Amino acid sequence: MTRIGLEVHVPLDTAAKLYCRCPAGEAQRPNAHVCPTCTGQPGARPRGVNERAVELAVQAARVLDCHREERSTVLRKHYVYPDLPNNYQRTTTPVGREGSFWEVGIREVHLEEDPGAFDPGEGTVDLNRSGRPLVEIVTEPDLSSPEEVTTWFRVLRLALERAGVARPEAELKADVNVSTDGGDRVEVKNVVGARNAARAARFEIDRQRRERDAGREVGMSTRHYDEAKHTTQPSREKETVGDYRYMDEPDLRPIDLSAPAQRLDPPADVPSRVRELRAEVDVELGEALALLEEPELEELFAELRERTDDGMAVDVVLHRLRGELDYRDTRLAESPARRDTVAELALAWHADEITKHVFTRLLRAHLDGEAIGDQLAAERDGGVDLEAAVEEAIEANPGAVDDYEAGEEGAVNYLVGQVMQATQGRADPKETRETLREALEN
Numbered sequence: 001m002t003r004i005g006l007e008v009h010v011p012l013d014t015a016a017k018l019y020c021r022c023p024a025g026e027a028q029r030p031n032a033h034v035c036p037t038c039t040g041q042p043g044a045r046p047r048g049v050n051e052r053a054v055e056l057a058v059q060a061a062r063v064l065d066c067h068r069e070e071r072s073t074v075l076r077k078h079y080v081y082p083d084l085p086n087n088y089q090r091t092t093t094p095v096g097r098e099g100s101f102w103e104v105g106i107r108e109v110h111l112e113e114d115p116g117a118f119d120p121g122e123g124t125v126d127l128n129r130s131g132r133p134l135v136e137i138v139t140e141p142d143l144s145s146p147e148e149v150t151t152w153f154r155v156l157r158l159a160l161e162r163a164g165v166a167r168p169e170a171e172l173k174a175d176v177n178v179s180t181d182g183g184d185r186v187e188v189k190n191v192v193g194a195r196n197a198a199r200a201a202r203f204e205i206d207r208q209r210r211e212r213d214a215g216r217e218v219g220m221s222t223r224h225y226d227e228a229k230h231t232t233q234p235s236r237e238k239e240t241v242g243d244y245r246y247m248d249e250p251d252l253r254p255i256d257l258s259a260p261a262q263r264l265d266p267p268a269d270v271p272s273r274v275r276e277l278r279a280e281v282d283v284e285l286g287e288a289l290a291l292l293e294e295p296e297l298e299e300l301f302a303e304l305r306e307r308t309d310d311g312m313a314v315d316v317v318l319h320r321l322r323g324e325l326d327y328r329d330t331r332l333a334e335s336p337a338r339r340d341t342v343a344e345l346a347l348a349w350h351a352d353e354i355t356k357h358v359f360t361r362l363l364r365a366h367l368d369g370e371a372i373g374d375q376l377a378a379e380r381d382g383g384v385d386l387e388a389a390v391e392e393a394i395e396a397n398p399g400a401v402d403d404y405e406a407g408e409e410g411a412v413n414y415l416v417g418q419v420m421q422a423t424q425g426r427a428d429p430k431e432t433r434e435t436l437r438e439a440l441e442n
C-alpha cells in the first residue's frame with residue numbers, strides 16, 4: 001500500500017513582508033526589496049507581524065476546515081544555510097489543525113517566513129524573498145497515487161486562489177512524503193507545482209519497489225527532486241526535528257487569531273463547486289477543474305449554458321476552444337480573442353446561421369488576432385452552405401469518388417473545383433478540401 005503526504009508552501013498575497021515593511025512582490029533586480037531586518041543585520045529586530053498575512057493564514061485554515069486556535073506563538077527554527085541570514089527561520093505554532101480538504105486529512109497549518117534564494121553555481125544570495133509570508137500546510141498521508149496528488153494539488157490551489165490567500169503568479173512548493181508497502185517514509189524536498197509533485201511520487205514508488213525487489217531495506221531518508229531528469233536523488237544534509245532547536249521568538253508577542261477571523265467573509269467552497277458542476281453537466285474531473293481554473297472560460301461557459309444548451313457549452317468551451325488554446329499554449333484572457341466575440345460566434349452556430357466549419361475557421365482566425373466581425377456578418381447573410389455543396393458535388397461525380405477510393409489524390413482537387421464553381425468561388429478552398437475529405441471518408 002502506498003501512502004503519500006504533502007507539506008505544501010503557499011506564498012501569501014500580501015503587499016509587504018511578514019516582519020518588516022519591505023515589498024513582498026517581484027523585484028526588478030536581486031536584493032532590491034531588503035532592509036536590516038530581512039537581511040539579518042546584527043541588532044535588527046522584527047517589526048510587529050503583518051496583520052494581513054495573519055488574516056490570510058486564518059483564511060487558509062478555514063478553507064481547509066481546520067479547528068482554529070485562539071493564538072499562535074512565533075518560534076525560531078534553527079538551521080544553517082546561505083539563504084538564511086539569521087541562522088533561523090521564523091515559523092509559528094499551528095494556526096489551525098485537524099482539518100480536512102478534498103478527502104485528505106490536514107494535520108496543521110503554520111505561518112512562516114520564506115528564506116532567501118541561494119545559487120550554489122554562482123555563489124550568490126538574493127534576499128528579495130527573505131521574510132515573505134507563507135503558509136505551510138501539512139497533510140496526513142491520505143493520498144495513495146500520483147494521480148490523486150495532481151488532483152488534490154489543483155483543487156487546493158484553486159480554493160486558495162479563490163479565497164484570495166495564494167499569490168496568483170506564485171508556484172506552490174511541496175515536500176512529498178512517500179511510503180510503500182508499510183516501509184519507512186522517504187521525504188522528497190522542495191518540489192515545485194502539481195505536475196512535479198506527482199512525478200516525484202511516481203519515481204519514489206517505483207524506486208522503493210525496485211529496492212525491495214533487490215532485497216534492500218528502504219530506510220527513512222531525505223531526497224531532492226531533479227526536475228530535468230524526473231528522478232529523486234539522496235540529499236547530503238540530514239535533517240531531523242531535533243536538529244532545528246525550536247525556541248520561542250523573544251522579540252515578538254503571541255499572535256491573536258480570533259480578531260482576524262471575525263473580519264473575514266467565509267471562503268468559497270470550491271470542492272462543492274467542482275462536484276456540483278460535474279453533477280450538472282456531466283464533465284470529467286479534469287475538465288471541471290480546467291474550467292474553474294480560468295475565470296474567463298467559466299464565465300463564457302455560464303453564458304453559453306444560459307443562451308444555448310449544456311451540450312453546446314461543453315462542446316464549444318471545453319472541447320473546441322480549450323483545444324485551440326492548448327494548441328497555442330495560452331489562456332483565453334492572455335490570447336488576442338475576446339470572450340464576447342467567441343460567444344457571438346457560438347450563438348451564430350447554435351442558430352444555424354453558420355456551419356461548424358465556418359465556426360472553427362473564424363474561431364481560429366480570431367485566436368490568431370484577426371477581427372472577424374465583417375467575416376461573420378458576410379457569412380450570416382449569404383454565407384455558403386459548404387456541407388450541402390460538398391454533398392452535391394459528391395453525388396454528381398461518382399466517377400471522381402471511385403478514383404479517390406482507388407487512391408487517386410487528384411480526384412479531390414477535381415471535386416474542390418466543382419464546389420468552388422457551384423458556390424461561385426465563395427467557399428474557402430482549404431475548408432472545402434477538409435470537408436470533402438471528411439465526407440469521403442464516411
Ligand SMILES: [Zn+2]
Pocket residue numbers: 017020021022033034035036037038039131
Ligand atoms: Zn525587509
